[in-house]
Amino acid sequence: MNKVNLKEKFRLFNAYWTPKILGEVNNSYVKIFKAKGEFVWHRHEHEDEFFLVVYGQLNIKLRDKEIHLKEGEFFIVPRGVDHLPYANEEAHVLLFEPKEVVNTGNAVSEKTVKDLEWL
Amino acid sequence: MNKVNLKEKFRLFNAYWTPKILGEVNNSYVKIFKAKGEFVWHRHEHEDEFFLVVYGQLNIKLRDKEIHLKEGEFFIVPRGVDHLPYANEEAHVLLFEPKEVVNTGNAVSEKTVKDLEWL
Numbered sequence: 716m717n718k719v720n721l722k723e724k725f726r727l728f729n730a731y732w733t734p735k736i737l738g739e740v741n742n743s744y745v746k747i748f749k750a751k752g753e754f755v756w757h758r759h760e761h762e763d764e765f766f767l768v769v770y771g772q773l774n775i776k777l778r779d780k781e782i783h784l785k786e787g788e789f790f791i792v793p794r795g796v797d798h799l800p801y802a803n804e805e806a807h808v809l810l811f812e813p814k815e816v817v818n819t820g821n822a823v824s825e826k827t828v829k830d831l832e833w834l
Numbered sequence: 835m836n837k838v839n840l841k842e843k844f845r846l847f848n849a850y851w852t853p854k855i856l857g858e859v860n861n862s863y864v865k866i867f868k869a870k871g872e873f874v875w876h877r878h879e880h881e882d883e884f885f886l887v888v889y890g891q892l893n894i895k896l897r898d899k900e901i902h903l904k905e906g907e908f909f910i911v912p913r914g915v916d917h918l919p920y921a922n923e924e925a926h927v928l929l930f931e932p933k934e935v936v937n938t939g940n941a942v943s944e945k946t947v948k949d950l951e952w953l
Contacts, residue, residue: 718901718909738910740882741932743862745908765859767928769906782837787888789864790837791857809886811930813860 721747721769724834725807732826734810734818735834746810746831748818750802757798757820762813764792771806775799840866840888843953844926851945853929853937854953865929865950867937869921876917876939881932883911890925894918 719737724747728735731751738745750773766773767789775782775790776799782790792798819827838856843866847854850870857864869892885892886908894901894909895918901909911917938946 716896716899716912716915718903718907720904721906721908738884738908740884740910740930741862743860743930745884745910745930763859765857765864765930777835780835784837785839787840788837789840789857791859791864793835796835811859811862811864811884 721807721809725749725770727834731805732818733828734831736831737834739814740811743811743813744831746812747834748808748810750800750806750808751804753801754799755819755822755824755826757822758796759792759794759812759816759820761794762816763794764816765811766790766792766800767809767811769807769809771802771804773800773802773806773808776801840926840928844868844889846953850924851937852947853950855950856953858933859930862930862932863950865931866953867927867929869919869925869927870923872920873918874938874941874943874945876941877915878911878913878931878935878939880913881935882913883935884930885909885911885919886928886930888926888928890921890923892919892921892925892927895920 734746734748853865853867
């Protein structure tokens with residue numbers, strides 16, 4: 716039952732595309748991650764994902780268009796929709812998604828993070 | 835399937851303590867509200883509530899302590915916990931909570947908003 720300061724939490728890690736858990740709300744986790752470079756094409760069959768940019772710019776390729784998110788902008792990737800996040804420069808992102816979500820969805824690879832760390 | 839800019843959405847309304855829906859993620863809504871003055875003591879028996887301040891300062895009184903949230907800080911009010919949000923100056927807040935949540939929880943009053951508007 717304490718407040719969380721996002722900037723302080725982002726100072727605690729450096730790895731890209733490695734979500735950290737900051738809180739639990741009902742059946743979802745509040746997570747943050749740092750983005751730079753390209754992630755992988757993937758989808759989550761049963762879960763929507765909420766991405767809010769808090770620093771920098773995050774881009775999300777979909778099969779038929781591309782979303783460009785600046786600080787203070789969010790996008791919800793609906794379940795079942797293929798997406799590829801990428802960032803040209805470092806970006807900081809707040810995520811909101813059901814606890815069972817795995818970062819790479821259906822595309823398990825060396826980028827898959829299975830045991831998420833709490834910060 | 836479009837991005838949402840928070841500042842643009844906050845420009846679309848002025849009423850305090852009147853949440854607007856910006857998006858749907860799984861079984862939750864992403865909402866925003868403007869705070870100024872004092873809300874009412876209430877609790878949500880079955881739902882946790884996520885409050886992220888995006889402008890100004892929001893305070894949340896609990897029975898045994900008080901939380902002071904600045905821009906970039908969030909707090910999760912667990913289900914069943916009495917709380918009283920207030921703001922000395924106008925504050926802008928992002929909310930994340932299950933669709934069935936009513937703003938005043940167990941304390942239905944003239945401040946209760948039953949049919950939330952989508953922005």
